[in-house]
Amino acid sequence: MPTPEIELLKSRSLPMLIEEEIQRVILSGQYAPGDRINEKELTLRFGTSRGPIREALRSLESSGLIEQIPNRGVFVRKLTPEQAAQIYDVRAFLFALAGRLLAMRASEQEIATLRGFVAAMDEAIAADDTDRYLRENFALHEFIVAHAANPVLAGQYLSLIKQLQLYRARNLALVDSMQVSNREHHEMVEAIAARDPDRAQAAHMAHVMSAKRRLAANAGLS
Amino acid sequence: MPTPEIELLKSRSLPMLIEEEIQRVILSGQYAPGDRINEKELTLRFGTSRGPIREALRSLESSGLIEQIPNRGVFVRKLTPEQAAQIYDVRAFLFALAGRLLAMRASEQEIATLRGFVAAMDEAIAADDTDRYLRENFALHEFIVAHAANPVLAGQYLSLIKQLQLYRARNLALVDSMQVSNREHHEMVEAIAARDPDRAQAAHMAHVMSAKRRLAANAGLS
DNA sequence: AATTGAAGATTGTCCTACAATTTTCAATTT
DNA sequence: AAATTGAAAATTGTAGGACAATCTTCAATT
DSSP states (O other): OOOHHHHHOOSSOHHHHHHHHHHHHHHTTSSOTTOEEOHHHHHHHHTOOHHHHHHHHHHHHHTTSEEEETTTEEEEOOOOHHHHHHHHHHHHHHHHHHHHHHHHHOOHHHHHHHHHHHHHHHHHHHTTOHHHHHHHHHHHHHHHHHTTSOHHHHHHHHHHHHHHHHHHTTSOOOOOOHHHHHHHHHHHHHHHHTTOHHHHHHHHHHHHHHHHHHHHHHHHHO | OOOHHHHHHHHSOHHHHHHHHHHHHHHTTSSOTTOEEOHHHHHHHHTOOHHHHHHHHHHHHHTTSEEEETTTEEEEOOOOHHHHHHHHHHHHHHHHHHHHHHHHHOOHHHHHHHHHHHHHHHHHHHTTOHHHHHHHHHHHHHHHHHTTSOHHHHHHHHHHHHHHHHHHTTSOOOOOOHHHHHHHHHHHHHHHHTTOHHHHHHHHHHHHHHHHHHHHHHHHHO
16 A cells, blocks of 8 residues: 555655665664565555666665675675774764864854753763663764755764664664763863864764764774 | 586675676767666666666776765766866875875885886877777875775775766867876886885875866867 | 476566546637 | 748647566575
8 A cells, every 4th residue: 555645745756755765774674684676565665666776775775874786685784893884984084173163163052052952961871761862872973964054964974873773783782882972972072162163173083983982982882 | 517607606695796787888978977877777777677787887887987866866977177176186195195105105116017117108199099098097005095005095005096987988088198298107107216205105195186287178179 | 406498477568458647739809 | 022820740748557587575495
């Protein structure tokens, strides 16, 4: 049976909607890394023909969430710890650029918002509310990248984040020490508030590299 | 008897081949930025049906070379000077990471190759051979990124380079002062040879930012 | 238990078809 | 002449059937 939602939202093209939905399913963990994705199953799920499905899969392949093997089909991409580490390195540099750019152009309003995120995370830590912490944490990072005013940067950063979710979804949640992490956030935000691009760049890079180390340590233990 | 063509089709699907060919045509300037790409024309050119063509176009869209507008078709992407500048910023940071990584792991062999490129460019400058300079210049950059041992980085960097070609193809070739540029190359390579990651990182970033300034200056004059 | 081989499933591609939308271009009006 | 309109033509977006090539499955055989 065709999903009614698909019918309603005609503003975006069908392959785009399908792409988003498949992506959502993958990132939510319903399809696990290594799983094969069956075209016919998708046609049944979405009530479309194979054309739009295949187009959506092509697009997802470029975004690094799936892998296509000729004559065998597409599979949810599987990341090795090494690949995850490589992504972290790139992410660190992109995030550093975001911090630098934002430090050069942040408005008072934006700085206030940034401080709000950090304060919210402090509250979450006090309340031992991990869920809230993760939400605010994500929002802060998102905000920084989005307000750096460089869509190319934002696009590449987002792509890395999605790929990392592929890794983290399975390898257990980061018991990413919230205190340490938010101390780093504090430094990032204050560097931006001080309009100090070099300091902001360094703080943002250090934050991601620190997260990388924590993840590597976790992976080592498991 | 497995002919080479058969082997080729085994590893690369038809949409992939079509994608590469369309990309080649775009980057060569046969399709200019803003041009509409007609599906039927492509089916005639490649002798295939619309399916593989559409898949290839989807993939090219993710790589940023074309733009899809619902019900209107795909167009070769057009970059504004601002977008080009944004790409340069991201590229600078990615290239800086490449320089850092290579400084940490370059073999004697690799260092010798790097020095070879720089020497070749010095020769090209002496002979006023711009074509050769550009070839060697491209090869040096390619080599550095490829040998940084981070495929994620290489992929994103390559994607940016392609997008920049979109811009430069029209906005005339960089009369990128070869002397200045190669002096920077020299510093990059010697920083790598000295196994000094910080120095290499800085040199690589400075080189791209310097190229960005030269391009902006050119754009301002035209 | 390992191997083999036939049946079934899946991918990759082509083809035709058609509704929706956009583009073209000539006729008409201002 | 310039702008507007509107019908014809072209193009996109999608469906669905078809079929060869290839892969997967699984039961029969060694």
